[in-house]
Amino acid sequence: MRSRAAAAILSGAGFKEVYSMEGGMHAWKGFVSKGIPEAGMTYFSPAHRPEEFIGLAWLLEDGSKKFYSKIAEILEEQEAANLFQKLSAEEEAHKGFLFKIYQEVSGLNSDPGFPGSVVAMEAGEDYMEGGLRVSKALEWARGEKLNGILELSISLEANSHDLYIKMERKIEGEKGKKVFKTLAEMEKEHLNRLSSLFERNLEEAEK
Amino acid sequence: MGILDYFKPVSTWPAEKVRQFLKEKNPQDYNLVDVRQPKEYEQGHLPGAQLIPVGELDGRLKELDPNKPTIAY
Numbered sequence: 001m002r003s004r005a006a007a008a009i010l011s012g013a014g015f016k017e018v019y020s021m022e023g024g025m026h027a028w029k030g031f032v033s034k035g036i037p038e039a040g041m042t043y044f045s046p047a048h049r050p051e052e053f054i055g056l057a058w059l060l061e062d063g064s065k066k067f068y069s070k071i072a073e074i075l076e077e078q079e080a081a082n083l084f085q086k087l088s089a090e091e092e093a094h095k096g097f098l099f100k101i102y103q104e105v106s107g108l109n110s111d112p113g114f115p116g117s118v119v120a121m122e123a124g125e126d127y128m129e130g131g132l133r134v135s136k137a138l139e140w141a142r143g144e145k146l147n148g149i150l151e152l153s154i155s156l157e158a159n160s161h162d163l164y165i166k167m168e169r170k171i172e173g174e175k176g177k178k179v180f181k182t183l184a185e186m187e188k189e190h191l192n193r194l195s196s197l198f199e200r201n202l203e204e205a206e207k
Numbered sequence: 208m209g210i211l212d213y214f215k216p217v218s219t220w221p222a223e224k225v226r227q228f229l230k231e232k233n234p235q236d237y238n239l240v241d242v243r244q245p246k247e248y249e250q251g252h253l254p255g256a257q258l259i260p261v262g263e264l265d266g267r268l269k270e271l272d273p274n275k276p277t278i279a280y
Contacts, residue, residue, distance in 0.1 A: 015271070
């Protein structure tokens with residue numbers, strides 16, 4: 001999962017030939033891995049206009065927010081549940097930043113159809129970072145332990161951090177750049193929090 | 208190029224293919240990157256793999272040669 005996010009980052013950074021090893025270390029040791037199914041992925045057509053990628057970012061933040069808040073409900077581990085609750089609230093705040101910059105870029109004060117007005121999407125489906133359907137991810141998460149869920153979340157945040165860096169480069173205007181720069185930093189911070197909780201869990205498991 | 212290219216599927220190799228590749232090539236011919244956490248790396252990693260947790264990757268790209276085939280796991 002994480003190697004997939006890593007491979008996408010490396011390819012985007014100009015690495016010529018990049019492969020993600022299927023199933024990771026488990027597969028290497030001969031175990032059958034049960035990663036999140038590829039079938040859950042969707043591929044959006046490339047966004048070109050700033051409105052389009054703001055809308056898309058908003059959509060993904062919304063999906064991630066929903067995913068995190070459900071995960072917070074499912075988890076029995078209190079510390080982790082709290083973290084996911086916080087992340088969910090922060091993704092909600094990101095939506096606010098994005099809508100603000102959308103207003104500036106589009107010149108519209110209100111847009112009831114947003115983000116459908118700028119991004120083509122399937123009705124009734126929520127997507128989160130990485131292009132994953134929220135319903136599929138939740139279905140998968142119910143059968144997973146905390147560490148598996150953390151791994152997926154780390155991959156998502158890595159993807160989204162990378163996406164915001166790209167958007168920052170691409171969007172024109174100081175304000176837009178600033179918004180995406182801030183979002184990239186915030187997702188990086190999510191990534192760090194998730195990674196350190198994951199690392200701590202691994203340490204505790206060793207004791 | 209669209210900004211959302213990252214949604215496109217990335218190329219994957221099964222473990223067996225990686226095993227074969229590592230056997231046939233010299234370590235200086237490729238980048239082998241372990242993107243997991245340090246604790247996982249400590250518990251076992253592929254021979255010669257370089258540890259760069261995914262959260263640090265964007266800041267440490269300089270440690271890798273973009274012209275060599277790169278395998279991440």
